[in-house]
Amino acid sequence: PKAGRAVLKLLRTDHAPQGVAHMLRHHVALARACEDPDLEGTIASMVGEEGLGVFVRSFLLAADDRKLARFLRGPAVAPLIASQVLRCDPHAAAALVTGRYREALADVVARLFSRPHMGAWGARLVAVPGTEAWVATFCQDPRGAAFARQVLLSKGYADWVEKFLRHEDGKAFVMRLLQQPGMTRFVTWLNHDYAMCRWFAEIAARETTIDFIMDMLMTPGLDRLITSLLLRPGNSASLKTILEHWVRAERSLGKVISSWAERPRAAKGLARLVISPGFLDGVVLQRLLLQPGLAKVVVEAMLLLGARGLRETVLPLAVTTLATAASITSVEALGVFEGLDTDLGAFLGEVGSVDMFADGAMAILAIVLST
Numbered sequence: 001p002k003a004g005r006a007v008l009k010l011l012r013t014d015h016a017p018q019g020v021a022h023m024l025r026h027h028v029a030l031a032r033a034c035e036d037p038d039l040e041g042t043i044a045s046m047v048g049e050e051g052l053g054v055f056v057r058s059f060l061l062a063a064d065d066r067k068l069a070r071f072l073r074g075p076a077v078a079p080l081i082a083s084q085v086l087r088c089d090p091h092a093a094a095a096l097v098t099g100r101y102r103e104a105l106a107d108v109v110a111r112l113f114s115r116p117h118m119g120a121w122g123a124r125l126v127a128v129p130g131t132e133a134w135v136a137t138f139c140q141d142p143r144g145a146a147f148a149r150q151v152l153l154s155k156g157y158a159d160w161v162e163k164f165l166r167h168e169d170g171k172a173f174v175m176r177l178l179q180q181p182g183m184t185r186f187v188t189w190l191n192h193d194y195a196m197c198r199w200f201a202e203i204a205a206r207e208t209t210i211d212f213i214m215d216m217l218m219t220p221g222l223d224r225l226i227t228s229l230l231l232r233p234g235n236s237a238s239l240k241t242i243l244e245h246w247v248r249a250e251r252s253l254g255k256v257i258s259s260w261a262e263r264p265r266a267a268k269g270l271a272r273l274v275i276s277p278g279f280l281d282g283v284v285l286q287r288l289l290l291q292p293g294l295a296k297v298v299v300e301a302m303l304l305l306g307a308r309g310l311r312e313t314v315l316p317l318a319v320t321t322l323a324t325a326a327s328i329t330s331v332e333a334l335g336v337f338e339g340l341d342t343d344l345g346a347f348l349g350e351v352g353s354v355d356m357f358a359d360g361a362m363a364i365l366a367i368v369l370s371t
Helices: 002-011 016-033 039-044 052-062 065-072 077-085 090-096 099-113 118-126 131-140 142-152 157-164 168-178 183-191 194-204 207-218 222-230 235-249 253-261 266-274 279-288 294-334 345-350 354-370
Strands: none
Touching: 002 016, 002 052, 016 052, 016 065, 039 077, 052 090, 052 099, 065 077, 065 099, 065 118, 077 118, 077 131, 090 131, 090 142, 099 118, 099 142, 099 157, 118 131, 118 157, 118 168, 131 142, 131 168, 131 183, 142 157, 142 183, 142 194, 157 194, 157 207, 168 183, 168 207, 168 222, 183 194, 183 222, 183 235, 194 207, 194 235, 207 222, 207 253, 207 266, 222 235, 222 266, 222 279, 235 253, 235 279, 235 294, 253 266, 253 294, 266 279, 266 294
């Protein structure tokens, strides 16, 4: 405790942030010092004391992100930081990143995470139990929510998210985070922002993200979470915005659907979503298909995909998804074994008449885009 008070007194001085930032040139020695088992208790004695949060903020603004990233990659640093963050009040942390500091700190975070190996570091950080509850509380504070949005929209941050989702700890964290109380409100708030809709559209088209969404759909209970999220007012309009971006801005819809169709688990994952209570009647029929201007966007999408794209990707995926949904429903109703495999190759070979294209395209576009 005495050591903690002495260090805290030093950190409260005017030039302490710059001085500690200069010490990062000794990042190897500093990272090794984090392995000291007594250090955690010393830092814990300072957490919550007046002045420490201001020091951390000033230090981040003063530090060289290259040297800081090297320090953070030390094996003992991530769990040490996580343990101390969990001792902090999320609302107090949100108060430190607001006002004139929001944009500058968001830029620091984006530049820091653009450094090599920081995706793996972030996954190690959030592997500490309890981080998802802390982050959820932070994001539900209006100041924390505004900062989170600023970080997400920072240049290059989407690339870090993609690297983060390549790690099992990163994917598990996001799934736990989305199930925290109040997070559906936060996601809905983000969806009301046009810039965030474009951000979601861009990252949702990436291969790593598609794999992650597939994992979510195959995780028991998350299909219902997705459905409840899509039923919240405003989220259907954001789906239409995402579709417009794929069709009109990037013209990448064909690539997105092809990526889904190439994955063996796609039909089963989408089928689980289709049979989720409230998805077809609530999300698709009452929300998504009633969006003004959706029909025009769908027509443009069909023209963009072309007859070959509809025949080779959209229609087979739609038919397989609906057939798998029917199989899962039958299996659950009869109480028989799970994992029923259905061979639809012969049937799909016979499906190809032009008059079926419109219905098949509309069905699969509604399913994929709602996901």
